[in-house]
Amino acid sequence: DIQMTQSPSSLSASVGERVTITCRTSQTIYNYLNWYQHKPGKAPKLLIYRASNLYVGVPSRFSGSGSGTDFTLTINSLQPEDFATYYCQLSYSSPFTFGPGSKVDIK
Amino acid sequence: QIQLQESGPGLVKPSETLSLTCTVTSGSGSGDNDYWNWIRQPPGKGLEWIAYIQDSGSTNYNPSLKSRVTISVDMSKKEFSLKVNSVTAADTAVYYCARGAYGDFDSWGQGTLVTVSS
Numbered sequence: 001d002i003q004m005t006q007s008p009s010s011l012s013a014s015v016g017e018r019v020t021i022t023c024r025t026s027q028t029i030y031n032y033l034n035w036y037q038h039k040p041g042k043a044p045k046l047l048i049y050r051a052s053n054l055y056v057g058v059p060s061r062f063s064g065s066g067s068g069t070d071f072t073l074t075i076n077s078l079q080p081e082d083f084a085t086y087y088c089q090l091s092y093s094s095p096f097t098f099g100p101g102s103k104v105d106i107k
Numbered sequence: 108q109i110q111l112q113e114s115g116p117g118l119v120k121p122s123e124t125l126s127l128t129c130t131v132t133s134g135s136g137s138g139d140n141d142y143w144n145w146i147r148q149p150p151g152k153g154l155e156w157i158a159y160i161q162d163s164g165s166t167n168y169n170p171s172l173k174s175r176v177t178i179s180v181d182m183s184k185k186e187f188s189l190k191v192n193s194v195t196a197a198d199t200a201v202y203y204c205a206r207g208a209y210g211d212f213d214s215w216g217q218g219t220l221v222t223v224s225s
Contacts, residue, residue: 001170034211036154043203043215044154055213087154091210095169098154 002026002090006099012107019075021102023088028068032092035064035073038101039084048073049091078104109134111204111216119223125194129204129216131185136162142209143180143187147200148218155200160187194223 003026013019023033031051038044046055048064051071061076075082083106088099115127129143136143145157158168158178166178172191180187191198201220205212 032210036212038154043217044212045215046207046211046213049211049213089154089156089210089212094159094167094210095171096156096210098156101153 001095002029002092002097004088004090004097004099006086006088006102008102009100010103010105012105013078014107015078015080017078019078019082019104021073021086021088021104023066023071023073023099025069025071025090029090029092031067032090033064033066033071034089034091035062036087036089036098037082037084038087044087047086075104109136109206109214111206111214113202113204113216113219115202115219115221117220117222119194119198119221120225121195121223122193125189125191125198125221125223127189127202127204127219127221129187129189131182131206135185136182136206140208141206142211143178144205144207144212145178145189146203146205146212146215148203149197149200157189196223199223 005024033051035048036044052064063074065072085101085103110133112132119125142159144159160166160178160180175192177190201218203218205215207213
């Protein structure tokens with residue numbers, strides 16, 4: 001199976017800051033990488049699909065980049081509603097593994 | 108926008124079978140392009156994809172659970188189901204159903220907590 005890592009595992013940031021989260025895979029997955037936002041007690045939400053495509057209704061302050069084995073999720077101008085845990089997930093092949101998550105909390 | 112809702116017992120005894128159903132409560136799928144998935148999150152841990160099934164009945168399972176899991180679908184009733192056999196405390200988790208294209212999960216249920224305990 002393809003292994004996935006995320007960094008950082010957690011970070012503290014202030015409203016208005018730019019936040020960057022990295023996801024790495026153990027072998028190439030081309031651009032088959034999704035990003036989700038997950039808040040406690042809520043369903044995860046798809047933010048980015050195929051590495052860089054903004055899902056419908058997602059604010060433009062979210063962006064994704066990367067291909068191959070290295071991917072990045074960027075949140076420009078962090079908003080209060082963005083404090084959550086973010087997961088990357090490979091869609092290249094089954095099993096559709098999720099990364100371990102990156103928790104963004106308030107500084 | 109499609110909406111999904113999980114249902115099933117919140118408490119299951121060790122060695123018994125966990126059974127959950129996901130109902131499409133609003134909207135509808137797009138047919139053969141839909142993959143109906145189950146995903147879980149143990150307390151304090153990350154997300155784990157369990158399995159998918161298509162309207163045609165084609166299935167795919169996570170090898171880590173394949174020997175104990177069965178997924179089924181009945182879209183005439185707008186529902187699909189999950190069974191996990193021989194459960195242990197390690198199967199305690201919030202279970203989510205989700206729909207999407209292959210490997211993508213664009214619509215999720217709210218999740219249901221299943222606790223395995225005697």
